[in-house]
Amino acid sequence: NAGVMQNPRHLVRRRGQEARLRCSPMKGHSHVYWYRQLPEEGLKFMVYLQKENIIDESGMPKERFSAEFPKEGPSILRIQQVVRGDSAAYFCASSPQEDLNTEAFFGQGTRLTVV
Amino acid sequence: GENVEQHPSTLSVQEGDSAVIKCTYSDSASNYFPWYKQELGKRPQLIIDIRSNVGEKKDQRIAVTLNKTAKHFSLHITETQPEDSAVYFCAASWTGGSYIPTFGRGTSLIVHP
Numbered sequence: 001n002a003g004v005m006q007n008p009r010h011l012v013r014r015r016g017q018e019a020r021l022r023c024s025p026m027k028g029h030s031h032v033y034w035y036r037q038l039p040e041e042g043l044k045f046m047v048y049l050q051k052e053n054i055i056d057e058s059g060m061p062k063e064r065f066s067a068e069f070p071k072e073g074p075s076i077l078r079i080q081q082v083v084r085g086d087s088a089a090y091f092c093a094s095s096p097q098e099d100l101n102t103e104a105f106f107g108q109g110t111r112l113t114v115v
Numbered sequence: 116g117e118n119v120e121q122h123p124s125t126l127s128v129q130e131g132d133s134a135v136i137k138c139t140y141s142d143s144a145s146n147y148f149p150w151y152k153q154e155l156g157k158r159p160q161l162i163i164d165i166r167s168n169v170g171e172k173k174d175q176r177i178a179v180t181l182n183k184t185a186k187h188f189s190l191h192i193t194e195t196q197p198e199d200s201a202v203y204f205c206a207a208s209w210t211g212g213s214y215i216p217t218f219g220r221g222t223s224l225i226v227h228p
Binding site for chain 1: 121160161204215217218219
């Protein structure tokens with residue numbers, strides 16, 4: 001099992017461009033969480049998805065940010081018209097469907113830098 | 116939703132000493148409390164967890180205690196080693212909503228050789 005895979009590991013975007021971050025959960029996991037980590041800060045919840053469904057997006061900014069987890073393929077976190085304040089590490093975590101209240105396995109993260 | 120407070124934000128100890136990190140949570144419905152260790156530039160990884168039907172759990176040099184009445188839980192590391200240096204996050208997962216793990220702000224532990 002390759003674990004939670006995120007790509008790219010590092011992403012540089014100019015202000016106004018779009019950023020697409022990908023997350024492939026562990027095999028057999030159908031629940032995906034996205035977190036944002038700013039320097040010297042903790043992990044801030046953004047969105048929780050199951051296959052083809054957004055379960056909770058209460059932590060995601062209303063504008064410019066969107067997420068999806070299609071039936072086939074990875075989960076995508078999309079940031080449109082990026083600004084400097086979007087620079088952060090974005091972590092994806094997954095957990096199995098059978099036991100929701102259990103360990104969330106994290107990917108290596110995508111470090112987004114907006115220049 | 117859940118709110119998790121974590122203290123201290125920075126903890127510096129000498130090798131061999133013990134380290135204690137404390138967290139409080141707000142939602143009494145929370146029943147799963149994991150602790151993650153994040154080394155510089157790496158992913159957070161689970162080191163120990165505890166569920167609400169247990170008051171204490173131990174794994175070698177690491178132990179976690181839970182006080183449901185007071186809504187706080189703590190991580191204890193004994194005989195610290197330089198490789199324990201990392202950022203530690205506590206989390207609480209609540210059953211009132213979507214089982215989303217809510218994390219504390221993290222504690223940067225520095226173990227001096």
